Amino acid sequence: MHDSNFDLGDITKGTYAIKLDEISKIEGAASLDIQITQGKVTNLKFSISEWKRFYTQAIQGKPATVVPTLVSRICGTCSNAHLLASIKAVENAYQITPSDQTMLLRKLLYHGLIIRDHALHLYIFALPDVFKKNSILDFDMENPVEHEFLDDAFAVKEVGNQLSIVVGGRSVHAPTPVVGGFMKLPSVNDLKKLIPVLVGIRPKIVKLIDLFAKTPFFHEVQAPFVFTSLVSTDFSYLQGTIHTSKGQIIEEKSMGDHLKAVVIPYSHARGFNFDGDLMMVGAIARLILGAQYLHPKTKETSAAYLKLFPTKNLFYNNLAQAIEILHSIDQSIELIENLKEISPEAPIKPQPKESVGVGLIEAPRGSLYYKLDIDQKGLVIKGEIVVPTGQNQVIMERAIREIVEDLLTKNAMKEKIIYEVEKFIRAFDPCMSCASHFLKVNWS
Amino acid sequence: MKKLRIGWFTFTCCEDSTILFTELLNTHYKEWLSHLEFVHARILRKDDTQEIQQMDVAFVEGAISSDEQENKLKKIREKATTLVAIGSCAVTGSPSAQRNYFNESQKEEIRQVLEKFKYKEKVLKLADIVTVDASIPGCPMNETMFLEIMEKFLHARQ
Numbered sequence: 001m002h003d004s005n006f007d008l009g010d011i012t013k014g015t016y017a018i019k020l021d022e023i024s025k026i027e028g029a030a031s032l033d034i035q036i037t038q039g040k041v042t043n044l045k046f047s048i049s050e051w052k053r054f055y056t057q058a059i060q061g062k063p064a065t066v067v068p069t070l071v072s073r074i075c076g077t078c079s080n081a082h083l084l085a086s087i088k089a090v091e092n093a094y095q096i097t098p099s100d101q102t103m104l105l106r107k108l109l110y111h112g113l114i115i116r117d118h119a120l121h122l123y124i125f126a127l128p129d130v131f132k133k134n135s136i137l138d139f140d141m142e143n144p145v146e147h148e149f150l151d152d153a154f155a156v157k158e159v160g161n162q163l164s165i166v167v168g169g170r171s172v173h174a175p176t177p178v179v180g181g182f183m184k185l186p187s188v189n190d191l192k193k194l195i196p197v198l199v200g201i202r203p204k205i206v207k208l209i210d211l212f213a214k215t216p217f218f219h220e221v222q223a224p225f226v227f228t229s230l231v232s233t234d235f236s237y238l239q240g241t242i243h244t245s246k247g248q249i250i251e252e253k254s255m256g257d258h259l260k261a262v263v264i265p266y267s268h269a270r271g272f273n274f275d276g277d278l279m280m281v282g283a284i285a286r287l288i289l290g291a292q293y294l295h296p297k298t299k300e301t302s303a304a305y306l307k308l309f310p311t312k313n314l315f316y317n318n319l320a321q322a323i324e325i326l327h328s329i330d331q332s333i334e335l336i337e338n339l340k341e342i343s344p345e346a347p348i349k350p351q352p353k354e355s356v357g358v359g360l361i362e363a364p365r366g367s368l369y370y371k372l373d374i375d376q377k378g379l380v381i382k383g384e385i386v387v388p389t390g391q392n393q394v395i396m397e398r399a400i401r402e403i404v405e406d407l408l409t410k411n412a413m414k415e416k417i418i419y420e421v422e423k424f425i426r427a428f429d430p431c432m433s434c435a436s437h438f439l440k441v442n443w444s
Numbered sequence: 445m446k447k448l449r450i451g452w453f454t455f456t457c458c459e460d461s462t463i464l465f466t467e468l469l470n471t472h473y474k475e476w477l478s479h480l481e482f483v484h485a486r487i488l489r490k491d492d493t494q495e496i497q498q499m500d501v502a503f504v505e506g507a508i509s510s511d512e513q514e515n516k517l518k519k520i521r522e523k524a525t526t527l528v529a530i531g532s533c534a535v536t537g538s539p540s541a542q543r544n545y546f547n548e549s550q551k552e553e554i555r556q557v558l559e560k561f562k563y564k565e566k567v568l569k570l571a572d573i574v575t576v577d578a579s580i581p582g583c584p585m586n587e588t589m590f591l592e593i594m595e596k597f598l599h600a601r602q
Contacts, residue, residue: 022486022491024486024487024489024490024491025486025487025488025489025490027459027487028454028459029454029486050456051455051456051509051510051513051561051563052509052554052557052563053456053457053458053539053540053542053543054542054543054546054550054554055542057543057546057550057553057554058539058542058543058546060550070539073458073460073539073583074458075458075459076457076458076459076460076461076462076463076464076584077459077460077463079458079460116467120463120466124466124487124488128489134489134490135482135488135489135490136488137477137482137488137489138489150473154469154470154471154473155470157466157467157470158467158470158471161467161470171467172460172463172464172467172584173460173583173584268557268561422490433457433458433459
């Protein structure tokens with residue numbers, strides 16, 4: 001529901017409130033309140049209005065090995081990210097090293113997620129802003145350009161969906177990946193059948209990359225901040241070390257020491273900073289910190305666009321996601337082409353022990369951190385989960401304020417401010433379901 | 445033939461059925477776009493209407509955590525000829541209702557949050573509050589059952 005609370009009496013004096021109750025075309029519920037007094041922003045609150053489900057409490061006392069199935073329910077769209085991050089935390093706790101085949105299949109499952117989740121965001125949420133339409137469903141079937149993008153949207157999403165289904169049994173809350181491996185293995189044949197469809201969507205993504213590179217949406221964040229991302233040498237989103245734009249390299253198990261919670265009293269979720277600095281995670285951070293590890297074909301095709309990075313224009317998060325889709329396509333094709341057989345491996349059996357396990361992977365929207373304290377029976381004593389939207393929440397609010405202040409100096413009207421701010425929030429691609437799984441907050 | 449006016453609403457949950465619905469659009473959008481009018485669907489379009497509109501079918505996902513949500517659900521019920529509960533949280537309350545079963549120390553950990561944001565004492569399933577005409581269970585919703593009921597609605601149009 002959208003409520004633009006006009007107060008015409010005051011608007012001429014430059015004093016009015018903007019209240020967006022449920023921002024549309026994002027994952028989950030968020031709201032924004034802006035108070036403008038005599039042409040100046042006097043108050044601005046970006047809040048996550050999802051109602052909490054208390055997953056960190058709910059996993060207490062549960063066997064660590066069942067946690068992945070539970071926490072996958074934190075988020076519908078990136079459920080497989082929660083699944084794989086929590087599996088990694090349990091495997092690290094129990095010192096299980098997954099087999100090469102397991103890692104290969106996890107990578108394929110994950111490329112499927114990146115393709116369908118980024119495509120959902122870029123085509124369904126962000127593209128209508130580019131075409132100044134309310135919805136992808138309003139694209140004109142008589143207009144060849146719009147018609148083609150509408151067809152592309154669903155064709156691309158479907159390929160990612162199918163890749164996840166073939167590998168994980170389902171694209172949402174995949175049932176087959178477990179601690180130690182896979183309950184059920186895909187057939188080589190089913191995987192090989194995906195090669196032509198992956199090849200088929202490649203030109204569509206090249207077109208999408210070009211579109212987002214040429215879209216003149218622009219806001220360079222003025223406030224100092226740091227990009228952080230897990231960097232892996234095959235850009236798999238799943239392995240490696242954490243890099244920052246200040247040049248630090250951090251082991252995943254130490255990341256918790258750097259993430260500092262910021263209490264946002266009006267939001268149902270909490271924000272984070274990195275050693276006191278504003279931080280940003282996500283596709284834009286990954287490309288800035290790890291573009292050299294993209295698939296060679298992706299690098300070749302998107303060479304001109306990669307020159308636009310590094311950047312502080314956060315709208316290029318859209319472009320970075322489009323390039324990541326291309327990488328996930330190219331990488332999947334190569335992995336499947338090289339696949340000779342799938343051995344009938346059973347999952348490695350976990351040996352419960354008292355331990356602490358950290359698992360960090362790159363969810364579609366940025367680093368996703370799990371830390372599990374496990375007792376000698378293998379039950380969870382305490383869990384900690386830090387999601388990408390929590391890490392981005394503080395800078396997102398700061399950047400919205402900068403945009404509104406800039407627009408006010410240009411005498412922008414209220415409708416223009418709302419349009420620009422919503423467009424910007426969508427470029428961030430926040431995920432509210434994730435942000436509100438929720439941990440304890442100290443109100444002081 | 446008149447388009448079927450539908451609404452898609454989300455309360456407390458992970459939105460997995462919304463995501464599944466957008467995945468079903470991948471292969472059904474051509475058919476559905478010509479027969480469905482999306483009156484409310486926050487995931488797909490910005491909604492400038494101040495109030496909930498009359499609908500043939502309201503698909504409602506998620507459990508109810510607050511009085512605010514309860515009131516909105518009642519309004520949806522008033523305006524919808526048919527109300528379909530979508531997915532496990534809407535149909536059974538769980539897993540979003542997991543806090544209903546917390547022990548004392550867990551309850552104490554979350555007490556401040558519940559009080560501050562005026563959460564309901566218990567998380568409720570839709571049928572605890574309104575009449576539910578049909579249910580598609582599953583976490584996420586059972587895809588086949590959803591397609592069957594959609595088919596039924598599309599055929600029943602006048």
